Amino acid sequence: MKATDLKLQELLTFSDGHIDFQGRRLVLHDINAFSQLRKDLLEGLGPVPTRRILTRFGYYWGQEDAAAMTRMFKWDSLEEWLRAGPVMHSLQGVTKAIVQDLQLDENSEHLFMEITWHNSGEAEEHLAAVGIAEEPVCWMLTGYASGYASFCMNKDIIFIETQCYATNKPVCTAIGRDVESWGKEVEPYLTYFHEIEIRKKILDLTEKLKLSEQKLAKQRKNLPKFKTSLPSFFEVNSPAFERVVELATRVATYDSSLLITGESGVGKEVMARYIHRLSLRNQGPFVGINCAALPESLLASELFGHKAGSFTGASHDRCGLFEEANNGTIFLDEIGDISPSLQLNLLRVLQEREITRVGENQPRKVNVRVIAATNRDLIKATQEGTFRDELYYRLRVIEIEIPPLRHRTEDILPLARFFVERFSKKLKKPNVKLDAKCLNYLQEYTWPGNIRELENTIERAIVLCNDEIIRPEDFSLKILYPANPTANPHRSLAEIEIEHIQNVLELTHGNKSQAIKILGISQATLWRKLKQLQ
Secondary structure, eight states, X not given: OOGGGOOHHHHEEEETTEEEETTEEEOOOOHHHHHHHHHHHHHHHOHHHHHHHHHHHXXXXXXXXXXXXXXXXXXXXXXXXXXXXXXXXXXXXXXXXXXXXXXXXTTSOOEEEEEEEESOHHHHHHHHHTOSOSSOOOHHHHHHHHHHHHHHXXXXXEEEEEEOGGGTOSSEEEEEEEHHHHGGGGHXXXXXXXXXXXXXHHHHHHHHHHHHXXXXXXXXXXXXXXXXXXXXXXXXXXXXXXXHHHHHHHHTTSOOOEEEEOSTTSOHHHHHHHXXXXXXXXXXXXXXXXXXXXXXHHHHHHHHEEOTTSSTTOOSOEEOHHHHTTTSEEEEETGGGSOHHHXXXXXXXXXXXXXXXXXXXXXXXXXXXXXXXXXXXXXXXXXXXXXXXXXXXXXXXXXXXXXXXXXXXXXXXXXXXXXXXXXXXXXXOTTOEEOTTHHHHHXXXXXXXXXXXXXXXXXXXXXXXXXXEEOGGGSOHHHHSOOOTTSOTTOOHHHHHHHHHHHHHXXXXXXXXXXXXXXXXXXXXXXXXXXXXX
């Protein structure tokens, strides 16, 4: 999980009189009311006590958010967990927080972090209540940043605001370091952080929230089912796919033949359509065919057309797909499955730019761009003699290899959200959203079926979900409990069976009625299996 994967709509659930943040209740407050509170505190208590109160308030808030982030997600690294704090600050509307620098030493013992806060709500509060300040006043923001980072690092991290919008500066800036790295420079600021030994309380609250979530999951089983733009497919986050899209964009305007390779389900036809849209032929047709779907005789007729009477059922002349695609693009999917004789015919098309209909001798000129695709190893096929090497090199003027989804995990969540929006409209459940607890499962699964499997998974989850929220239990068991390649291969069948039963019971939060439906066994059988564990 990366900090940039966080989305507000997946973290919050809104209902009448309640805003839920994954088990924590949130309340919206008005900035004008809070500025008046700040003014009353300053006038009634003085600046030092007021700063201590607001700093401690922010510190506790930051610790709560840090605990929630590690409870809900598995982060790629400590750095990503730390970066999630400023992202949460931004999502909550407090400020637009941008990490300018983040340095961790080799053993993660010492931290240096620089953050800029744009449009600080706290600075605006102070300006509205008091006016221009002489010193930085974003006390809650520094408290939050300190509390969040301290929880992550499990040691005291103090942020000091070095410039502030309330002092007539363009933005607010804060520097965070561990106390040891600050040295004596931090001593005047420590008084505002006194009596903040709350980490144990936060951890206790986190455990209570986990128990509450399990109870809520059981209650959701009894809820009735309600009957109920889009990010581009090329919202690129992974470097591997970014290189693919960059290459496709560069070659799109040229008429050179293309070969798109990759595993089944990676989106080869989608890529071919993308290239056609960017090409100089985009006003012409895009015609596609799966070469593995038809027998040789029918495929030849589909591709090149036929003359009336050339075979049984050919009652009239018919043009083929190459002619239909004239001045456009033809997409030949599963090209590695065509027969040797068709390979020879296709080679002639690429060399001479002409086709001959089945049953005719008269060649016909065609003006098409050929894009082919395969999930086979064509180099190996040429070595084995099952695919003509001349055709391979004609098709592969430029090769675009699309990586499998497991090698571009940064793209999984944008794609999942894309499919949620698409299928929520198609299935007339327009308000469906992913619960944040789904994100780890989506990113950790290896997706052997690639994008096609992800698409089908999201559609299934939308059909099955209650109250328009997709939760982990709406996914199939193979996603929640994927096979472990490192598992002991010498385990007995009984051991594997018991492990599977335990996983299902964990998924259903101990609901045996639900478990026997998933397992396909009787209640008596489940009782007997569980007794074996005792």
